[in-house]
Amino acid sequence: MSVTERELELGHQFEDLEQQTEAYTVGMWVFLVTEVLFFGALFMAYIVYRSMYPQDFFAASGELDIALGGLNTAILITSSLTMALAVRSAMLDRWKAQIGYILATMGFAFAFLVIKYFEYSSKFEHHLFPGEHFDFKGENGEHAEMFFSLYFAMTGLHGIHVLVGILIMVALVYRTWRMRAQRQDYIPIELTGLYWHFVDIVWIFLYPLLYLIGPLGSGKG
Amino acid sequence: MSHTDAPKGTDYLHADYSIKSWLLTLDHKRIAILYLITISLFLAIGGSMALIIRMELLTPEGDLLMSDTYNKAFTVHGVTLIFFFLIPSIPAVLGNFLIPLMIGARDVAFPRLNLLSWYVFTTGGTLGVIALVVGGVDTGWTFYTPYSTSFSNTAVVTAVFAVFFAGFASIMTGLNFIVTIHKMRAPGLTWSRLPLFIWAQYATSVIMVLGTPVIAITLLLIAAEKTLRIGIFDPALGGDPILFQHLFWFYSHPAVYIMILPSMGVISELIACFSRKRIFGYEFVAYSSIAIAVLGFVVWGHHMFVSGQSMYAGMVFSVLSFLVSIPSAVKIFNWIATMHKGQIRLDSPMLYALGFIGLFTIGGLTGLFLAVMGLDIHVHDTYFVVAHFHYIMVGGAILGFFGGIHFWWPKITGRLYPEILGKLSAVLIFIGFNFTFLPQFIAGYLGMPRRTHSYSEEFQVLNVLSSAGASILASGTIIAVAYLLWSLWYGEKAGRNPWNAKGLEWETSTPPPTTNFERTPTVTEEAYAYGPDDESGEVNNERD
Ligand SMILES: [Cu+2]
Numbered sequence: 001m002s003v004t005e006r007e008l009e010l011g012h013q014f015e016d017l018e019q020q021t022e023a024y025t026v027g028m029w030v031f032l033v034t035e036v037l038f039f040g041a042l043f044m045a046y047i048v049y050r051s052m053y054p055q056d057f058f059a060a061s062g063e064l065d066i067a068l069g070g071l072n073t074a075i076l077i078t079s080s081l082t083m084a085l086a087v088r089s090a091m092l093d094r095w096k097a098q099i100g101y102i103l104a105t106m107g108f109a110f111a112f113l114v115i116k117y118f119e120y121s122s123k124f125e126h127h128l129f130p131g132e133h134f135d136f137k138g139e140n141g142e143h144a145e146m147f148f149s150l151y152f153a154m155t156g157l158h159g160i161h162v163l164v165g166i167l168i169m170v171a172l173v174y175r176t177w178r179m180r181a182q183r184q185d186y187i188p189i190e191l192t193g194l195y196w197h198f199v200d201i202v203w204i205f206l207y208p209l210l211y212l213i214g215p216l217g218s219g220k221g
Numbered sequence: 222m223s224h225t226d227a228p229k230g231t232d233y234l235h236a237d238y239s240i241k242s243w244l245l246t247l248d249h250k251r252i253a254i255l256y257l258i259t260i261s262l263f264l265a266i267g268g269s270m271a272l273i274i275r276m277e278l279l280t281p282e283g284d285l286l287m288s289d290t291y292n293k294a295f296t297v298h299g300v301t302l303i304f305f306f307l308i309p310s311i312p313a314v315l316g317n318f319l320i321p322l323m324i325g326a327r328d329v330a331f332p333r334l335n336l337l338s339w340y341v342f343t344t345g346g347t348l349g350v351i352a353l354v355v356g357g358v359d360t361g362w363t364f365y366t367p368y369s370t371s372f373s374n375t376a377v378v379t380a381v382f383a384v385f386f387a388g389f390a391s392i393m394t395g396l397n398f399i400v401t402i403h404k405m406r407a408p409g410l411t412w413s414r415l416p417l418f419i420w421a422q423y424a425t426s427v428i429m430v431l432g433t434p435v436i437a438i439t440l441l442l443i444a445a446e447k448t449l450r451i452g453i454f455d456p457a458l459g460g461d462p463i464l465f466q467h468l469f470w471f472y473s474h475p476a477v478y479i480m481i482l483p484s485m486g487v488i489s490e491l492i493a494c495f496s497r498k499r500i501f502g503y504e505f506v507a508y509s510s511i512a513i514a515v516l517g518f519v520v521w522g523h524h525m526f527v528s529g530q531s532m533y534a535g536m537v538f539s540v541l542s543f544l545v546s547i548p549s550a551v552k553i554f555n556w557i558a559t560m561h562k563g564q565i566r567l568d569s570p571m572l573y574a575l576g577f578i579g580l581f582t583i584g585g586l587t588g589l590f591l592a593v594m595g596l597d598i599h600v601h602d603t604y605f606v607v608a609h610f611h612y613i614m615v616g617g618a619i620l621g622f623f624g625g626i627h628f629w630w631p632k633i634t635g636r637l638y639p640e641i642l643g644k645l646s647a648v649l650i651f652i653g654f655n656f657t658f659l660p661q662f663i664a665g666y667l668g669m670p671r672r673t674h675s676y677s678e679e680f681q682v683l684n685v686l687s688s689a690g691a692s693i694l695a696s697g698t699i700i701a702v703a704y705l706l707w708s709l710w711y712g713e714k715a716g717r718n719p720w721n722a723k724g725l726e727w728e729t730s731t732p733p734p735t736t737n738f739e740r741t742p743t744v745t746e747e748a749y750a751y752g753p754d755d756e757s758g759e760v761n762n763e764r765d
Contacts, residue, residue: 013321013328013405015741023330023404030396030430038434041468045442045453048464130458131450146458149451153442 009185021187028191032198039202042154046209049146056143060136061214063128063144064151065119069211072115073203079108080200087193090176090186098189099176105196106169109162116159123148151210158206161199168192232732234635247332248735253318254633255339259346260306260314261702266350267302270294272695275657275688281681283674291674292359293375299362300353300380304387305346307614308476310622311483312429313342313394316422318633320398322726322733323416325407325742330400338393345386352379361672363473366454366465370446378447381440388437391479395429398422407725409744416724416748417506421486424510428475428482428517436472439465463529470521478517480614481581482510484621485552488574491624492556494722495571496563499749502555509548516545526597535594542592549585553578568720569643573624576651580616584609587662602672605665608658616654623650623701630705631719635732636712642704649697656690723750 014020050057086101127135128148136144172192233250236242243251273294277285286294317335321328329335352358356376360369369377402423406415443465445451454460493500500506522530522538556578565571587609591597600606627647631637660683665671669680676684718727729738 011332012736013326013330013332019404023400026403027331027396027400030399034392034396034430034434037431038438041435041438041442041471044468045464048461049459052461053459130452140459142458146452146455146460149453149455149458152449153445153451153453157438 017185024187024191028194032194035198039154039157042150042157043205043209046150046154049143049150050213053140053143053146056140057147058214059138060144060147061210061212063123063126063136064211064214065122066211066216068115068119069207072112073207075108075112075115076200076203079105079112080197082108083193083196087186087190090189095176095180099173102169102173102176102189106166106173109166109169112162113159113166116155120152123152154206154210158199158202161202165192165196165199168195231734232635232730233735234732236735245336247328247336249317249321249329249332249335250633250733250735252332252335252339253314253316256309256313256317256342259339259343260309263301263305263346266354267298267306268695268698270298270301272691274298275691277674278676278684279688281676281678281684286674288674289359290357292361292672293353293357295672296358296361297353300349300358300384303362303476303480303614304384305342305349307480307618308387308391309342309394310480310618311487311625312398312422312425312479313338313390315418315487315622315625315629316394316398316425316483319629319726320401320419320422321405322729322737323419323724324402324405324410325725325738325744326401326405327736327738327741329397330405331397334393334397338390338397341386341393342390345383345388345390347383348379348386349383352376352383363469364440364443365469366443366446366460366462367456370443370452370454371457378444381443385437385440385444388433388440391429392433392437395426395433398426399430402426407742407744413504413507414744414747415507416486417489417500417503417510418483418486420507421482421489421510424514425479425482427511427514428479431518432472432475432479435468436476439468439472463525466525466528467521467530470524471518474521474524475514475517477610477613478513480618481621482513484577484618484625485510487621487625487628488556488577489552490722490724491570491574491628492559493749493751494628494720495566495568495574496560497566497751498559498563499747499751500555501558501561502551503748505551506555509551512548513545516541516548520545523592523597526594527601539592539594543589546585546589546592549581553582553585567644569640569647570624570628570720572644572647572651573620573627576647576654577617577620577624580612580620580651580654584612584616587612600665602670603665604661604669604671607671608661608665611658611661616658620650620654623647626705628720629726630708631715632726632731632733634709634712635715636708637715637719638704638708638712642700646697646701646704649693649700653690653693653695653697657687657694658690660684660686660690723748 010017011020014023082101082104086098086105089095089097089101123129127133129152130145130149134141134145134148138144169192172189175188233248243255246252246255273286274291277283277291277294283291317329320326353376356379358373358375358377358380360373360375360377360380364377364381402415402419442451442453446453446455452458452460454462454465456462489500489506520538520542522534523542526535526539556574567575587605591600591606591609627638627643664680664683664687667680669676669683715731717729717731720727725738725742725744726733728742
């Protein structure tokens, strides 16, 4: 493709595409650092309370469904793979494959949220959502309530990130399709990829810390 | 000088007059103006609350305001002035305007994000006004749990969302500046040639990006606790209010440096220009900004000496708090050494700079008193603390902001303000400030508690002094606002470089064209290349 067509995508503030690419990449990494600290406060709270009430967290964790959580872990890891393949397709100028892989990633993300929805509703049914109706059959119910406060805060914030990821991917599919004939700037998909891997990694920490600290095989959903 | 000016009518102010061209602008200079207008409103709101508070405190009885109204008044004062005025003040206004100009770029790295940050900020500000003024919040700016979550039935949720939005705007600004300073510098502009204002903005941006997300999530958790009953801090669930304080101060101590570091950057520019000398120990001043940013993140526990953290943690935080004074002192000494044998000119920006040095030194030294655990227990929650942080945040941060506004006003607006009034208001502000807050050190040391609307009679003389000082401080500020606004229409037109200052921002025409420079400048010399042979600081207001 001709140089002029690619220059159309150069922001007025940049001297050349290289500067633009570097600026966007640095920007994305700075954003991810911000995100780490955003989740960091919640992980800090988790560390404090788990070290204060290890036995109660052990018991409360047993209420989570290890199988569904594990399935979601597998789904997110797979979605990271399809996302990486989408980035690769973009670099190779294979726009159809790129759209396909993004759609697959969106599908996995959606499946993740559906499973999360079923997990959440079963917690509501079993009165495990914090508040007036909270009812934990075991000792120190209030500490179990703290565990579930953390569970909903952390997975809820993570879920919002998954949702945002889906919205970004919708925009990406539209952009890729609209510019199908031209040689495309792969920075948008590459940065989305970075974001998506971050969302995946957060879950990789959440799953063991929330689901796997309880008695094995006692998941009741 | 043989610079080529942009043709008339193409400077950024006159490029387009429509409202839309302002509200949808991607020009960092116009966004800076939008921010300036918005934060001025918050300065007016927070400042008038200060006057109401000072009026109440004229007499020992709580006669003007009921105690709960008084609580709401100082919450408005604190929240608006900290989150909606001081934190965005220099970065979002002067930083936005100057960073691209100083580094020879056409704009910041992400102009759309820049505009978005203003909209997010304004949304937060609107929510804030609704929460604080219409609904009223009585927690103070610190939102301490469990009072904020379990007991206060004021508009806490709206207020924390307001601050949450302001925080996001601040993250966007910080991210934009980091990338801009890393990637957009003109050819030849190495890190060791950067103006110290840029170094200070860089250090500030790092704090914004690392600290703000922590307070953002902490405030969200307060909202979640109040609305969804997700009780992370709720003592009934075994939650720990001390954890809230840790998370709050992890941001809110560094936030002090978000306010003061940019001011220090401004002061470095002013001292060099009005002493006609290169900054003494440039590298030390530059790296001390970074050192302050880093050390600032490990001292938050000095706000919690009496709130139940372990004694050993207190000792560590005490020692670290002493350490952070070293880079601050490095700056003070370097500024003084810069002035030594310089050709000092006392124009109004320089008066603000000198005021800053004096007041910040007092604020910093009394900070050391407070870092001593034994003394802190004595003066904790008294007016001594109030006086200390006002010396930093008003005497330091706001004086730096005013000094910077006066210094770059001709470049920003293309007009000169009446210098004699500039000097008058600088002097009034300095005198008024000291009358307001010096007595508070004494009252606090003698035991007058903060945040109450009545006090015992022995403190009345000190409080009357303080309130009288506040009225002088307010008049100085109002005079400044008045002549600055006046100058927009009637001020003498400013030339390219009215202070005969060094720096790329003075090389372009006044006001700068939309794209900042005709062609990208190349930098061949260090910053502050002032010398004895450069017309020794004669005012050079040619319009070329
Ligand atoms: Cu502090």
